[in-house]
Amino acid sequence: MNIAELEQKYNFKYPETYKQLAEDNMLNWGESGPHWFETTFPELKKNPPLLLFAYDIEIWNDQQFVEASIDEMSDEEDYRNIHHEYRFVPFAKNGSGDLxxxxxxxxxxxxxxxxxxxxxxxxxxxxxxxFQDFIFRQLLEAITEIDEDSMFYEDEEEDLKQNLFNQLRTHESYLTPRQIEILNEIYHRDIFEYTYKVPNGSSFEAEGLVTFDEVEKILNIEIGFDQLNKKFNYTESWIS
Structure with a gap:
């Protein structure tokens, strides 16, 4: 099933940015398999597809995954018991199965x-x-902690930076000039160590190009709107 068929079946229209990414083959991370990292990834990182170097996200190129997920979420027997007023169309997941x-x-x-x-x-x-702001947010949050678990991690900082600038180059046409300017400035920084606190009061050490606090400030200024970071119980009505 292609994008147009999926839109018709479920009566929705993808944002133009998403459609353009699909048309540009930016949703394609190559064929998955046990040797993806050794064989496919080295070529992809030269011209990174959508959010290749973001943190723990897998973009779906196959609309069959989207179709299956929509059907599961609307099933009365689905364990999530999602309230009927919500209209979710998943497009990606992380390693834990979050959507x-x-x-x-x-x-x-x-x-x-x-x-x-x-x-x-x-x-x-x-x-x-x-979707544009989502891409910007993902690119920012990926560089708050740079360690061996980061997809773009390299032994040499110069090589790591090359991965980031390659990604910025392939993503520029889907971002605003201001978003490009912010990412470009941060990518030119040296990696530094900092301490951050989590809500329970614990402190942790991290290495990155930007702190969690700075990212929060940037997001509030650049992509803020009245629903940003709003949490809600999806088993209940939004207005309840």
């Missing part, structure tokens, strides 16, 4: 917000007002 989805019931003035749906919690979170 990233367009939330069409929140669509306003042509903008379709993006929502994070955890696999083991009834509380979802709105993370961006449109």
């Amino acid at each position: 990233y989805a367009f939330q069409f019931d929140l669509q306003h003035n042509g903008e379709v917000p993006l929502t994070f749906i955890p696999h083991d919690d009834e509380e979802a979170e709105v993370v961006a007002k449109n």
Whole structure:
């Protein structure tokens, strides 16, 4: 099933940015398999597809995954018991099975917000007002902690930076000039160590190009809107 067929079947319209990415083959991470990292990844990182170097996200290129996920979420027997008023169209997942989805019931003035749906919690979170801002947020958050678990990690900082600038080059046409300017400035920084605190009061050490606190400030200024980071129980009505 292609994008047009999926839109017709479920009566929605993908944002133009997403359609352009699909047309540009930017959703394609290559054929998955046990040797993907050794054989496919070295070629992909020269011209990175969508969010290749983001943190723990897998973009779906096959619309059959989207179709299956929509059907599962609307099934009365689905364990998530999602309230009927929500219109989620997933497009990616992370390693834990949490989903990233367009939330069409929140669509306003042509903008379709993006929502994070955890696999083991009834509380979802709105993370961006449109797909462009979602890409920007993912690129920023990926560089708060740079370690051996980071996809773009390299032994030499120069090589790591090359991965980031390659990604910025292939993503520029889907971002605003201001977003490109911010990412470009941060990518030119040296990696530094810093301490951050989590809500329970614990402190942790990290290495990155930007701190969690700075990212939060940037996001509030650059992509802020009234629903940003709003959490809600998806088993209940939004207005309850």
